[in-house]
Amino acid sequence: MDVRHGIRAEGLVKRFGRTTALDGVDLAVRPGTVLGLLGPNGAGKTTAVRIFATLLRPDAGRVEVAGHDVVRSADQVRALIGLTGQYAAVDQDLTGVENLMLIARLLDLRRADARRRADELLGRFGLADVAGRVVKTYSGGMRRRLDLAASLVNRPEVLFLDEPTTGLDPRSRGEVWQLVRAMVADGTTVLLTTQYLDEADRLADEIVVLDRGKVVAAGSPAELKAKVGGRTLDIRATEPTDLPAVAALVEASVGVAPVPHPDDPGLLSVPVPDADALPTVVRALHDGGIPVTELALRLASLDEVFLALTGHGTGEES
Amino acid sequence: MATVASVPSTSSGSPLRRRRPARTLRHAGILAGRAILKIRRDPQQLIDVTLSPIIFVTMFVLLFGGAISGGATDGGDRRDYLLFVLPGIMAQAIVLASMGTGINLATDITRGIFDRFRSLPIARSSPLTGLILGDVVRQLVALAVVILYGVLLGFRFRTGVLAVLAGCGLIMLFSFALGWIWAYLGLLVRSPQGVQGTVFLVAFPLTFASNIFVPAGTLPGWLQGWVAVNPVSQLADTARGLMVGGPVAGALWPTLAWIAGIVLVFGPLAVLRYRRST
Numbered sequence: 182m183d184v185r186h187g188i189r190a191e192g193l194v195k196r197f198g199r200t201t202a203l204d205g206v207d208l209a210v211r212p213g214t215v216l217g218l219l220g221p222n223g224a225g226k227t228t229a230v231r232i233f234a235t236l237l238r239p240d241a242g243r244v245e246v247a248g249h250d251v252v253r254s255a256d257q258v259r260a261l262i263g264l265t266g267q268y269a270a271v272d273q274d275l276t277g278v279e280n281l282m283l284i285a286r287l288l289d290l291r292r293a294d295a296r297r298r299a300d301e302l303l304g305r306f307g308l309a310d311v312a313g314r315v316v317k318t319y320s321g322g323m324r325r326r327l328d329l330a331a332s333l334v335n336r337p338e339v340l341f342l343d344e345p346t347t348g349l350d351p352r353s354r355g356e357v358w359q360l361v362r363a364m365v366a367d368g369t370t371v372l373l374t375t376q377y378l379d380e381a382d383r384l385a386d387e388i389v390v391l392d393r394g395k396v397v398a399a400g401s402p403a404e405l406k407a408k409v410g411g412r413t414l415d416i417r418a419t420e421p422t423d424l425p426a427v428a429a430l431v432e433a434s435v436g437v438a439p440v441p442h443p444d445d446p447g448l449l450s451v452p453v454p455d456a457d458a459l460p461t462v463v464r465a466l467h468d469g470g471i472p473v474t475e476l477a478l479r480l481a482s483l484d485e486v487f488l489a490l491t492g493h494g495t496g497e498e499s
Numbered sequence: 500m501a502t503v504a505s506v507p508s509t510s511s512g513s514p515l516r517r518r519r520p521a522r523t524l525r526h527a528g529i530l531a532g533r534a535i536l537k538i539r540r541d542p543q544q545l546i547d548v549t550l551s552p553i554i555f556v557t558m559f560v561l562l563f564g565g566a567i568s569g570g571a572t573d574g575g576d577r578r579d580y581l582l583f584v585l586p587g588i589m590a591q592a593i594v595l596a597s598m599g600t601g602i603n604l605a606t607d608i609t610r611g612i613f614d615r616f617r618s619l620p621i622a623r624s625s626p627l628t629g630l631i632l633g634d635v636v637r638q639l640v641a642l643a644v645v646i647l648y649g650v651l652l653g654f655r656f657r658t659g660v661l662a663v664l665a666g667c668g669l670i671m672l673f674s675f676a677l678g679w680i681w682a683y684l685g686l687l688v689r690s691p692q693g694v695q696g697t698v699f700l701v702a703f704p705l706t707f708a709s710n711i712f713v714p715a716g717t718l719p720g721w722l723q724g725w726v727a728v729n730p731v732s733q734l735a736d737t738a739r740g741l742m743v744g745g746p747v748a749g750a751l752w753p754t755l756a757w758i759a760g761i762v763l764v765f766g767p768l769a770v771l772r773y774r775r776s777t
Binding site for chain 2: 234235236238256257259260262264266267268270271272273274275276279283284286287288289315331332335
């Protein structure tokens with residue numbers, strides 16, 4: 182194959198009226214790898230996916246998917262891609278097997294072949310038991326899996342997953358992740374948008390962070406974590422009443438005030454430049470006679486990286 | 500994988516099959532089949548197209564028919580009115596039933612199904628044509644209900660089988676043309692509720708400000724002007740001629756011209772809008 186990139190975008194610009202949704206985006210995805218496109222709501226992730234999937238035309242820049250230009254050779258691109266959006270784009274009034282057969286027939290498979298392909302996918306996605314049931318009666322996770330199956334009928338080379346697990350319970354999320362890993366193992370190139378940092382951390386080989394239509398960072402999850410702030414030190418005092426004393430000691434040793442963890446106020450975190458901070462803090466705590474139950478040095482989480490890169494969290498823009 | 504042979508090869512550089520009209524038409528047929536499957540899954544979808552013609556025939560023939568036909572007390576005038584009004588109500592029933600196309604399209608858009616179709620390597624017109632053709636079943640049901648109920652009330656065709664079939668065919672052809680207007684509105688407005696309101700704004704002047712229910716001569720002058728050019732008036736006149744007798748040619752050509760005009764204008768508009776829609 183002469184395809185050197187699964188997806189390649191250069192100087193991609195898209196405007197809607199006076200808002201610029203994408204402001205000169207460059208990215209490249211090697212075949213058979215997963216790119217996580219990360220960013221808050223309104224960062225331009227969905228717009229980018231819609232351009233890559235030929236649903237929107239760019240205002241400027243070049244995009245190639247599976248070696249074809251998305252504007253000039255849109256039909257070739259469409260034959261080689263699969264798309265799963267934020268909501269399950271399947272017909273709720275039809276059964277699972279009818280939905281997949283509809284897609285297969287539109288891809289010019291004969292009826293018997295379409296049926297075989299539909300059954301094969303339903304089996305692979307754990308939907309064989311509900312194949313004859315109307316989609317309306319499916320659970321959210323089952324619908325999402327059917328949607329994913331519908332985007333695989335044509336055995337795509339490049340798969341776009343636009344927030345594939347938004348609104349799913351943890352178990353269904355895990356199932357979707359497993360399916361994505363299996364597709365990548367089969368050689369599919371995947372572009373995944375997500376607001377969940379752990380999702381990008383677990384699935385993506387490379388991450389591109391988008392904010393207000395611009396790429397603010399790119400690299401592997403480890404590179405991104407190393408690039409920003411380096412390490413984080415977590416400390417938990419044995420006695421909750423010692424917390425202020427611990428905070429004061431830590432600030433005196435590393436020069437930065439630690440902050441309580443948002444979900445766990447008993448745990449203090451502080452960014453540190455390097456591993457040398459650990460013995461300094463240990464010594465200070467020992468000298469102060471304050472017992473701690475937890476003291477750990479780790480790479481910054483993607484949440485912390487994200488905050489550092491964009492100046493705001495992953496939720497709604499403040 | 501075992502079944503690879505049955506699937507069009509995706510990775511080889513082989514040139515994509517050219518878009519032949521037959522292939523486009525087949526895709527439209529497959530998508531029209533989707534609408535028929537949905538009716539089979541949920542026959543309740545047919546309630547509105549079944550009930551609304553019954554309501555209109557009842558209202559205009561039994562309730563207003565006596566008064567419209569001159570306030571006579573005997574049933575004879577009412578029967579004359581039935582002969583006059585029923586072909587028009589057939590046209591009206593089809594116009595109202597065809598509005599579902601716009602609403603279905605907007606529903607598909609909000610549910611993301613149209614994005615799925617747009618990301619497939621099929622012609623841009625296929626999903627729209629499929630939707631419009633798929634609605635033919637609902638319209639045929641509406642047409643059958645009007646005819647059956649009319650016959651029950653005493654309506655009789657007074658021409659030949661061929662003429663009656665031609666009349667029904669013309670009405671269906673007209674609804675196919677209207678389907679492109681509804682599709683365009685569906686793409687423009689996008690929310691199913693919004694479309695419902697908008698299509699009524701178009702459908703009501705088309706069907707009520709026409710000569711379906713009363714002869715144009717009884718209307719105020721300014722309204723007569725509209726009624727004379729209203730394509731539904733032309734359609735109702737043609738249908739009357741073909742089903743109960745009377746002149747046909749005078750209204751047939753304007754009707755056919757309207758059908759061609761609507762398809763030629765709104766077909767490309769809808770496809771263009773569909774292609775550009777975000």
